[in-house]
Amino acid sequence: MNEPVRIQQEDFLQDAEIAALKASSQRIGGIATFLGCARDFSEGREVSEISFEAYGSMALAEMNKLRDEAISKFTLLDARIVHRVTTVRAGDNIVFIAAAAEHRAAAFDGCRWMIDELKQRVPIWKKEITPQGEAWVTPHP
Amino acid sequence: MIRVLFFGPVADRVGQREMSFDFAPGMTLHDVMHKVGMLYPGALSIVSFVAVNQNQIHDKQLALNDNDEIAFMAKFSGG
Numbered sequence: 165m166n167e168p169v170r171i172q173q174e175d176f177l178q179d180a181e182i183a184a185l186k187a188s189s190q191r192i193g194g195i196a197t198f199l200g201c202a203r204d205f206s207e208g209r210e211v212s213e214i215s216f217e218a219y220g221s222m223a224l225a226e227m228n229k230l231r232d233e234a235i236s237k238f239t240l241l242d243a244r245i246v247h248r249v250t251t252v253r254a255g256d257n258i259v260f261i262a263a264a265a266e267h268r269a270a271a272f273d274g275c276r277w278m279i280d281e282l283k284q285r286v287p288i289w290k291k292e293i294t295p296q297g298e299a300w301v302t303p304h305p
Numbered sequence: 306m307i308r309v310l311f312f313g314p315v316a317d318r319v320g321q322r323e324m325s326f327d328f329a330p331g332m333t334l335h336d337v338m339h340k341v342g343m344l345y346p347g348a349l350s351i352v353s354f355v356a357v358n359q360n361q362i363h364d365k366q367l368a369l370n371d372n373d374e375i376a377f378m379a380k381f382s383g384g
Contacts, residue, residue: 288383
């Protein structure tokens with residue numbers, strides 16, 4: 165199976181990511197996932213495409229740190245983070261995060277923490293392409 | 306040689322993704338920021354993060370080494 169932390173152009177398969185998690189330990193009692201996908205509307209405008217750009221080497225290193233920290237902080241058994249860097253259209257997958265733990269509370273907390281931290285710490289930017297033009301996205305809390 | 310990278314909205318303002326400066330002993334991060342600011346006035350006003358060799362740096366007086374890689378980055382918006 166692929167590395168647990170990846171930046172890639174191509175789409176990912178949630179089932180494959182979850183199967184890889186489950187294969188890592190039979191002590192897993194719960195897996196919480198977050199799937200980020202592209203919307204066709206933002207800030208009052210139609211969005212036809214979203215284009216991503218990353219400082220690839222730093223982003224990957226930061227995502228690996230983030231995973232390690234989450235595993236330690238929430239006593240996760242395993243975790244996966246996959247972010248696409250390409251141009252996507254409405255409905256397309258953007259990011260997948262999964263946290264596996266013995267119990268659900270740690271899985272939920274770890275998953276939430278990873279996506280929140282990713283948005284703050286990982287050097288990736290998105291540009292929305294609308295019928296009116298293009299604009300870099302201002303981060304949301 | 307000091308390699309300077311620009312990404313996303315910062316790259317759009319600068320009009321390029323990469324440039325380089327000759328390294329000089331004693332050169333600091335502030336010196337490079339000043340040079341870029343002089344070449345592209347206003348371009349760095351949206352910079353929220355600066356990384357040297359892929360590590361985020363807050364001390365602008367950081368002494369640079371030859372072949373360092375500096376990145377000027379706006380607020381992240383991944384996810």
